[in-house]
Amino acid sequence: MSTLNLALMIFLLPVAAFAILALAHRRLPRHGDFLANGSMGLALLASIVVFARALAAEEPILVHWTFDWVPTSAARALQGGVLVDGVTAFMLVVVTSVSFLVYLFSVGYMKDDVRYGRYYASLTLFSASMLGLVLADNLLYLFVFWELVGLSSYILIGHWFERKSAADAAVKAFITTRIGDVGMLIGMLICYWKVGSLAYVDLFAAVSGENLFNAGSDVDWQTWAGVGLFFGAMGKSAQFPFHVWLPDAMEGPTPVSALIHAATMVAAGVYLVGRLFPFFTPEAFLFIAYIGAITALFAATIATVQDDIKKVLAYSTLSQLGYMMLALGVGGYVAGLFHLTTHAFFKAGLFLGSGSVIHAMHHEQSMSKYGGLGKKLPLTAATYLVCVLAIIGCPPFSGFFSKDEILAAALAFAQERGEHWFLAFSGFVTAFLTAFYMFRQFFLTFTGRPRDAHAYEHAHESPWTMTVPLVALAILALLAGGKPGWWFEKLIPPHETARTVRAYAAYHETAGGPLAPVVVQAAERLAPTEEHAPAAGDEAHAGAHGAHGLAMTLALSLAFLGVLVAAAAYWQRRDGATYLNPALIARRLRPLHTLLWNKYYFDELYGLIFVGMTLGVMRLMAAFDRIVIDGIVNFAGLFGKISAFVSGILDNWIVDGAVNGLAGLTSLSGGGLAQTATGRVRHYLLFVALGVIALSVLLFVAI
Amino acid sequence: MRPQSFLVVGEAPLGLEAYLLVAAILFCLGLVACAARRNAVGILIGIELLLNAANLNLLAFWRFQGGAMSGPDALDGPIFAVFVIILAACEAAVALGIVINLFYNFGTVEVDNINKLRH
Numbered sequence: 093m094s095t096l097n098l099a100l101m102i103f104l105l106p107v108a109a110f111a112i113l114a115l116a117h118r119r120l121p122r123h124g125d126f127l128a129n130g131s132m133g134l135a136l137l138a139s140i141v142v143f144a145r146a147l148a149a150e151e152p153i154l155v156h157w158t159f160d161w162v163p164t165s166a167a168r169a170l171q172g173g174v175l176v177d178g179v180t181a182f183m184l185v186v187v188t189s190v191s192f193l194v195y196l197f198s199v200g201y202m203k204d205d206v207r208y209g210r211y212y213a214s215l216t217l218f219s220a221s222m223l224g225l226v227l228a229d230n231l232l233y234l235f236v237f238w239e240l241v242g243l244s245s246y247i248l249i250g251h252w253f254e255r256k257s258a259a260d261a262a263v264k265a266f267i268t269t270r271i272g273d274v275g276m277l278i279g280m281l282i283c284y285w286k287v288g289s290l291a292y293v294d295l296f297a298a299v300s301g302e303n304l305f306n307a308g309s310d311v312d313w314q315t316w317a318g319v320g321l322f323f324g325a326m327g328k329s330a331q332f333p334f335h336v337w338l339p340d341a342m343e344g345p346t347p348v349s350a351l352i353h354a355a356t357m358v359a360a361g362v363y364l365v366g367r368l369f370p371f372f373t374p375e376a377f378l379f380i381a382y383i384g385a386i387t388a389l390f391a392a393t394i395a396t397v398q399d400d401i402k403k404v405l406a407y408s409t410l411s412q413l414g415y416m417m418l419a420l421g422v423g424g425y426v427a428g429l430f431h432l433t434t435h436a437f438f439k440a441g442l443f444l445g446s447g448s449v450i451h452a453m454h455h456e457q458s459m460s461k462y463g464g465l466g467k468k469l470p471l472t473a474a475t476y477l478v479c480v481l482a483i484i485g486c487p488p489f490s491g492f493f494s495k496d497e498i499l500a501a502a503l504a505f506a507q508e509r510g511e512h513w514f515l516a517f518s519g520f521v522t523a524f525l526t527a528f529y530m531f532r533q534f535f536l537t538f539t540g541r542p543r544d545a546h547a548y549e550h551a552h553e554s555p556w557t558m559t560v561p562l563v564a565l566a567i568l569a570l571l572a573g574g575k576p577g578w579w580f581e582k583l584i585p586p587h588e589t590a591r592t593v594r595a596y597a598a599y600h601e602t603a604g605g606p607l608a609p610v611v612v613q614a615a616e617r618l619a620p621t622e623e624h625a626p627a628a629g630d631e632a633h634a635g636a637h638g639a640h641g642l643a644m645t646l647a648l649s650l651a652f653l654g655v656l657v658a659a660a661a662y663w664q665r666r667d668g669a670t671y672l673n674p675a676l677i678a679r680r681l682r683p684l685h686t687l688l689w690n691k692y693y694f695d696e697l698y699g700l701i702f703v704g705m706t707l708g709v710m711r712l713m714a715a716f717d718r719i720v721i722d723g724i725v726n727f728a729g730l731f732g733k734i735s736a737f738v739s740g741i742l743d744n745w746i747v748d749g750a751v752n753g754l755a756g757l758t759s760l761s762g763g764g765l766a767q768t769a770t771g772r773v774r775h776y777l778l779f780v781a782l783g784v785i786a787l788s789v790l791l792f793v794a795i
Numbered sequence: 796m797r798p799q800s801f802l803v804v805g806e807a808p809l810g811l812e813a814y815l816l817v818a819a820i821l822f823c824l825g826l827v828a829c830a831a832r833r834n835a836v837g838i839l840i841g842i843e844l845l846l847n848a849a850n851l852n853l854l855a856f857w858r859f860q861g862g863a864m865s866g867p868d869a870l871d872g873p874i875f876a877v878f879v880i881i882l883a884a885c886e887a888a889v890a891l892g893i894v895i896n897l898f899y900n901f902g903t904v905e906v907d908n909i910n911k912l913r914h
Contacts, residue, residue: 771913773906777838778830 095145096155098138099176102184103227105131106220110213117209125199128212132192132219139184146181154181156229156293175229175292179429183226183363186433187356189568190440191219193561194351197444200557201347201451211251211345218244222356226363231280231290231321234364238276238328241357242269248352249344261340268337272327279320282313296370318376321368322383329361329413332387336694338410342402346447349402354409354443355436362416366429369420378512381421381505385518388414390692392525396532397678397688400457401446404533408483409439411522415498418515424501431494434482434569438491441479441565448472448558449537452551453544459536461547466538468551471559473538475566480534482569484527484651489570495523500643523647527654532662540664814855821848835894835904839887846883850876 093101109131117123146154158173195215202211221240228234243266250262284290287298299314325331330338341353352358365372365380372380391410398404412435419428450457452469466473482491499519506516542548553559660671678685687693768779825844832838857863857872894904901909 769913771910773835773838773909774830774833781826781830 094155095142095176096157096174098142099155099174099180099184099227102135102138102142102188103220103223105135106216106223110216110220113209113213113216117213120209123209123212125195125208125212128216129192129195129199131216132188132195135219135223136185136188136192139181139188142176143181143185146176146178158229158291171230171291172233173229173291174227176227179363179366180226182429182433184223186359186436187219187222187226190351190355190436190565191215191222193564194347194440194444197350197447197558197561198345198347200555201447202345205345207251211248214244214247214251215348215351218248218352218357222360225360229291229293231283231292231295234367235273235276235280238324238360239273241352241360242266242273242328245269245341245352245357248348249341251344251348255343257340258343261337261343265337265341268334269327272323272325272334275320275323276325276327277320279317279322279324282317282320286313286317292367295368299371312373312375314371315373315375318368318372319379322365322372322376322380325361325364325417326383327361328364329358329417330387330410331361331383331414331417332390333694335387335391335410336698339403339406339691342400342406346402346443346450349406350440350443350447353406354439358409358413359416359432359436362413362420362428362432365417365420366425366432369425377421377423379421381418381512381515384414384417384419384421385502385515386414387411388418388522389518389525390414392522392529394688394691395529396525397685398529399459401449401459401462401533401537402443402457404459404529405439405442405446408442408526408530411526412439412483415495415519415522418519419498419501422501422505422515424498427494427497427501431498434490434494437565438479438482438489438569441475441562441569442483444558444562444565445472445476445479448554448562451554451558453547454550456544456547459533461544462537462542463540463544464538464542464548465551468548469538469553471553472562475559475562476538477534478566479569480530483530484655485523485647486651487648491569496640496644496647499523499647500640503643503646520646520650524650524654527651528658531655531658535658535662535664540662811855811859814851814859818848818851818855821851833905833907835897835906836891838906839890839894842890843883843887846879850879853879 106128109127112120112127113124120127142154155174155176158171160170161172162170164170195212198211198215202208205211218241221237221244225234225237225241228237246262246266249265250259253259253262280290283295287294289295327334338353338358342349344352388411391407391414395404395407395411398407412431416428416431416435419431448469449462449465449472452465452472453462456462478489482489485492485495487493499516502516502519506513657672661674661677662670664670690696768775821844825841825846825848828841828844829838830841832841853875854872857875862869862871897909898904903909
């Protein structure tokens, strides 16, 4: 089967499953979950085939298929299409594998759920949208699937919408990502305006060489477009300051958190940046790097004091996403995307493991009620430990390799450009904190004495549908490593990317741009089989190697230190006590602890500013409507009332008066005239006589 | 000699006005009698007086307006007067018939009491 057909099948199978489930899940046995599982399993197999082909390919692009979508008056119609290259191939594997394992896990986890069928329909919708996003060849299709993914996230976060907190969280997620999407649309508009097309190939063509994008203009449109597009990634990947929705998104079911908010949807932003890597200017990259560094550090600090097991993982996800953005921002194309892959595996493993724990403890999520679960849930504990070691960056787990890449790139960059020391600093401190809070979580949950005896009694290991995915993810977390992902190196990155980045690097070298060395290094990484770039590239290359060693040593020691501190504070000795007392430390550092516990008060700040502003505008508008508009309408109505009143008077007094008066007059005159009808003949005679006299007078005298 | 006619027009010892005056007086008397009598027959007598006054007027005007000199057939005045007398007689007959009916129905001929057709 041709690769194009495979790619289309990978996309269309979940679509078909979604259609059937959405329309007819009630009529199917078990609400049709086997359809979802089956479609994703087949998609996974197909993705593996595509990936294998990508590994063995000679050309960077396997498939680029376009079709005329909307005929326009221009020479070329608006086209849509599918692009499959190395990046797409491994993303497909990541998405389908994690999706499949999450589907399997959900069979056990959501067994008695009230809306089981709808849940699976939404899951398949999500997977279909994510796969479409990955397969798209232009920004417009990407955006369509981007929004669809956001919609699926909304539906799934709000799965238990009876809970107000869940419904609010879903709305918060959707709206926050939407705000980022405004920036993304602006970026897309700039691209379309300057280039006339939104297809990746056209964009890359426009920016290669002599920087045609900004030709003849003062404004650095390319940077703005890049920043705009990155705003969309910030929203979707929950970077600072759009991070507020991700912790709240934990209101959704845990498998959803694993799939969407750890492995795939939040990775869409990273994927976007990776896809458009040749497009960003050094200034845009700097912005991306700083945002990523800030997010990584910021989220890691909050994670150290969280009590809810899922919130710790949520902030951990934020932090790791920050790492990915930092990596991409300093030019570490390989590092960022590789970390995306390993993170998908170990974070999904962590989330599903926490789901297993939550399931065992009957939906108790607070770690203060856990303890000693390692004995009751041995398999979960073992897989969880594997994933924790991966996220910390402990060799030989995969996380070690990806984190090492990132830290080396950041360090090299900081060494080149001393004023950006913060990027490296943030990376290393975050590594320490990551080790600390992850082991804190592990110790609190799985070791020591159980803190809630009743729940501990009832805890049991999960069924096979839940443990098998855990084991699978743990294995992937272990094996997806290698240096740097032997498979990653085998994938030839897109020609455009390499060529463009190199041309870009050359341009910036001659123009003396600040990021030139790093971009050149990235170019070197991307196309190792090509000829080396000029001397500047060699220096950067050597610099990167040196940084590698230093970064590795520093990272490992910091991670070890973090584990040590966590053990000191949370590992219980035989008598139940710990070496350090965390409660005491929290009390001593009360202000800091409160600040972290309240997430730096960002939710309150946003509520005050944005929600308050909106409510204020609402009140203003409501008052305006009530006072001014209604006043005018009522005033106009007053005229009606007055005229009705006057008309009433006219009618009652004048018209009726006239009519009644006439009638009265007639009656009176009639009554008066009837007085002459006395019935007496003599009177009548008199009248006749008088009449004759009057007539004769009139006739003969007056006239 | 001119033939003597007792219808001599010309100088008369009394003028037209005298006859008219008499007729007017008779008319007024008749009118008063008509209006001021209670008895129905009295009213009829009054009506007779009125008619006769009218007759006088007619004849006076015939005699003094030269109608008598127009020829032996110029009898407009007297003929008119004869008509009036005949009509008066008829009308008196009819009226007397009504009066008799009145008496039968009401038992009286006092017109003041016969006012059933009043308002």
